[in-house]
Amino acid sequence: MHVIGTAGHVDHGKSTLVQALTGIDPDRLAEEKAREMTIDLGFAWLTLDGQEVGVIDVPGHRDFIENMLAGVGGIDLALFVIAADEGVMPQTREHLAILDLLQVPRGVIALTKTDLVDDPEWLELVTLEIADTMQGMALAGAPIVPVSARTGAGLAELRAALTAALHQIPPPPDLGRPRLPIDRVFTLSGFGTVVTGTLLDGRLRVGDEVEVQPGGLAGRVRGLQTHKTKRDTALPGSRVAVNLSGIDREALSRGQVVAARGVVRPTLRLDAHYRHLPDADAPLAHNAEVKLFLGAAEVTARARVIGGEHIPPGAEGWLQLALVEPVAAVRGDRFILRRPSPGATLGGGRVLDPRPGRRHRRFRPDVVERFRVVGPWRAGRTAAGRPGPRRRSADGDPAGARRPVARRGARKLERSGGRRANSASARRSSGPPIGRSCGSARRVS
Ligand SMILES: Nc1nc2c(ncn2[C@@H]2O[C@H](COP(=O)(O)OP(=O)(O)OP(=O)(O)O)[C@@H](O)[C@H]2O)c(=O)[nH]1
Numbered sequence: 214m215h216v217i218g219t220a221g222h223v224d225h226g227k228s229t230l231v232q233a234l235t236g237i238d239p240d241r242l243a244e245e246k247a248r249e250m251t252i253d254l255g256f257a258w259l260t261l262d263g264q265e266v267g268v269i270d271v272p273g274h275r276d277f278i279e280n281m282l283a284g285v286g287g288i289d290l291a292l293f294v295i296a297a298d299e300g301v302m303p304q305t306r307e308h309l310a311i312l313d314l315l316q317v318p319r320g321v322i323a324l325t326k327t328d329l330v331d332d333p334e335w336l337e338l339v340t341l342e343i344a345d346t347m348q349g350m351a352l353a354g355a356p357i358v359p360v361s362a363r364t365g366a367g368l369a370e371l372r373a374a375l376t377a378a379l380h381q382i383p384p385p386p387d388l389g390r391p392r393l394p395i396d397r398v399f400t401l402s403g404f405g406t407v408v409t410g411t412l413l414d415g416r417l418r419v420g421d422e423v424e425v426q427p428g429g430l431a432g433r434v435r436g437l438q439t440h441k442t443k444r445d446t447a448l449p450g451s452r453v454a455v456n457l458s459g460i461d462r463e464a465l466s467r468g469q470v471v472a473a474r475g476v477v478r479p480t481l482r483l484d485a486h487y488r489h490l491p492d493a494d495a496p497l498a499h500n501a502e503v504k505l506f507l508g509a510a511e512v513t514a515r516a517r518v519i520g521g522e523h524i525p526p527g528a529e530g531w532l533q534l535a536l537v538e539p540v541a542a543v544r545g546d547r548f549i550l551r552r553p554s555p556g557a558t559l560g561g562g563r564v565l566d567p568r569p570g571r572r573h574r575r576f577r578p579d580v581v582e583r584f585r586v587v588g589p590w591r592a593g594r595t596a597a598g599r600p601g602p603r604r605r606s607a608d609g610d611p612a613g614a615r616r617p618v619a620r621r622g623a624r625k626l627e628r629s630g631g632r633r634a635n636s637a638s639a640r641r642s643s644g645p646p647i648g649r650s651c652g653s654a655r656r657v658s
């Protein structure tokens with residue numbers, strides 16, 4: 214099974230298009246109805262060529278980009294929405310960069326609201342602008358389909374383009390190691406705790422013994438649903454609601470992972486390959502405080518640059534991420550880093566080692582060599598910054614003299630047995646008041 218995820222600038226018509234395609238309104242919160250905007254992830258599904266496909270609808274407003282990031286981790290096809298009357302806007306570019314960093318393999322671009330544009334030349338200009346913006350991105354060459362969710366024009370062509378793109382995506386791998394990053398938690402009277410997410414790397418069956426990490430909570434799968442239909446087995450790549458017995462709702466939050474026992478373990482350090490966005494306004498400095506988005510999790514971290522002082526815009530390099538709270542990650546997981554304040558997407562990459570054990574001495578030749586061996590490294594694009602004179606701590610690590618954020622976190626993890634604080638969801642529930650409008654009509658020059 215596969216999951217399509219929307220992306221695109223605020224107000225460009227993502228949710229309306231999802232409703233037109235699926236018959237399901239993805240904006241489920243009262244606040245979303247009142248504000249007429251998506252705040253948190255929405256879910257729907259449709260049948261394409263006899264195959265059921267899940268849909269995740271994300272918010273476009275930049276204040277809610279963290280919710281967007283919790284949704285795009287598990288998608289394999291992007292439905293990238295651009296309003297024909299506005300063309301490419303700031304979150305068009307930011308969402309595109311995020312999909313590129315996550316290496317979402319396929320996409321279809323819906324050039325929507327075409328009913329608002331009478332001038333064919335304007336449509337042509339916007340189409341050229343989109344093709345130009347996509348250049349060099351994972352989604353370059355994705356079909357651009359003009360549609361109107363209001364009149365229904367182009368919806369059949371959009372379905373056909375989505376179907377064709379799905380045919381090009383290999384089935385999600387079944388590695389026998391099921392894990393489900395939690396994107397929603399709720400209780401249902403008579404059933405108890407329910408979590409939802411996109412199932413990865415294996416199947417879940419009713420009766421399976423599972424655990425939730427970080428936290429190490431043990432439970433059992435009491436019931437499963439995909440697209441509101443009861444299942445005995447949930448397949449990798451599908452949207453799944455898991456009814457858990459033995460685990461309280463209060464113990465769970467977005468970002469934890471439900472998995473077969475022993476499949477994932479919490480970690481406070483990740484070794485990673487990283488790409489800094491070309492339009493980042495500064496290099497990624499060693500020891501910069503960042504927000505890490507991995508799966509559905511969001512955690513504050515320090516980015517320790519290995520073998521260099523910093524990573525300039527457009528370059529790739531190696532990091533050891535020192536996390537304030539644990540995450541459950543596996544090798545190969547993709548992630549995004551954002552600057553906490555003022556918020557901006559910095560770059561992203563891939564986990565090389567989810568349990569590196571110790572804090573690396575970042576200029577030691579054997580450490581650098583280890584990254585060189587396990588990490589992808591493209592010739593000609595290197596982390597700049599020479600190892601000049603450095604302040605060294607007692608253990609010889611130049612970062613050692615700085616703030617021991619990860620150490621504090623490590624002690625907390627040891628004490629709590631890997632239990633994760635629910636700070637992200639608390640912050641979300643008290644989100645800032647925001648206005649509806651963002652960006653005005655703009656002509657392409
Ligand atoms: N005329 C016209 N209006 C549309 C079309 N699609 C969406 N709209 C309108 O555009 C506005 C925004 O649509 P949404 O679907 O909420 O946009 P969105 O991209 O989901 O917005 P966020 O989730 O807040 O990022 C609404 O008033 C819709 O009725 C369309 O094809 N034609």
Ligand SMILES: [Mg+2]
Pocket residue numbers: 227228229250251270271272273
């Ligand atoms: Mg929406």
